Amino acid sequence: MKIIDSLKERRSVYSIGKTLPVDAEEVVRLVNEATALVPDAFDMKSQRVVLALGEKHDLLWDAIYDAFGGKVAREKIDGFKAGFGTVLYFYDANVVKALQERYALYAANFPIWAQQANGMLQLAIWSGLRELGIGANIQHYNPVIDEAVRSLFGLPENYVLVAQMPFGSIVAPPAPKAGEDISQRVRIVR
Numbered sequence: 001m002k003i004i005d006s007l008k009e010r011r012s013v014y015s016i017g018k019t020l021p022v023d024a025e026e027v028v029r030l031v032n033e034a035t036a037l038v039p040d041a042f043d044m045k046s047q048r049v050v051l052a053l054g055e056k057h058d059l060l061w062d063a064i065y066d067a068f069g070g071k072v073a074r075e076k077i078d079g080f081k082a083g084f085g086t087v088l089y090f091y092d093a094n095v096v097k098a099l100q101e102r103y104a105l106y107a108a109n110f111p112i113w114a115q116q117a118n119g120m121l122q123l124a125i126w127s128g129l130r131e132l133g134i135g136a137n138i139q140h141y142n143p144v145i146d147e148a149v150r151s152l153f154g155l156p157e158n159y160v161l162v163a164q165m166p167f168g169s170i171v172a173p174p175a176p177k178a179g180e181d182i183s184q185r186v187r188i189v190r
């Protein structure tokens, strides 16, 4: 199964560099197509993505470092800045609010569904990047960095930041995963 092969390859790659094995336009295409194709509750299209490349990526990680006022180690931030780009994942609070008003019975579910759809999009792009030979990891410096990110890229208040995915060439691959007895987590009933 292609999906399993792809999932096997996707890992958290922390040692990333600036020389991509493919043209940056391949990443642009991946992000555009994954965002168009990944499902969302009620087909509400709540997902928003900002793809920060090159110099914008460097500026982003400097802004993230500054937002923490020295509370996060510079070396840690520089490890992410060492990549070529960052995928920033958001959902649009206005879209969620409109659906909550329209379907009051499900009002409490819409923010959860928006987060779930965001996770689906993250996995699709993470796996797609690896298929392009690109390593990535996922970070959660939100909500501390929310204002700094909005201001850096001129984003509206209704963009709710969910995750940051720095990516780049694979400088060092991660250690192999430990084996697992999957029957502890999956039950087949028939």
Ligand SMILES: Cc1cc2nc3c(=O)[nH]c(=O)nc-3n(C[C@H](O)[C@H](O)[C@H](O)COP(=O)(O)O)c2cc1C
Residues within 6 Å of the ligand: 010, 011, 012, 013, 137, 138, 139, 140, 174
């Ligand atoms: C919802 C979610 C949140 C995560 N948050 C972080 C994070 O903030 N920082 C980080 O370094 N890794 C984060 N990770 C990565 C996990 O730690 C990692 O996927 C897990 O240890 C399995 O390793 P693998 O990605 O190499 O398969 C997150 C993963 C998921 C799915």
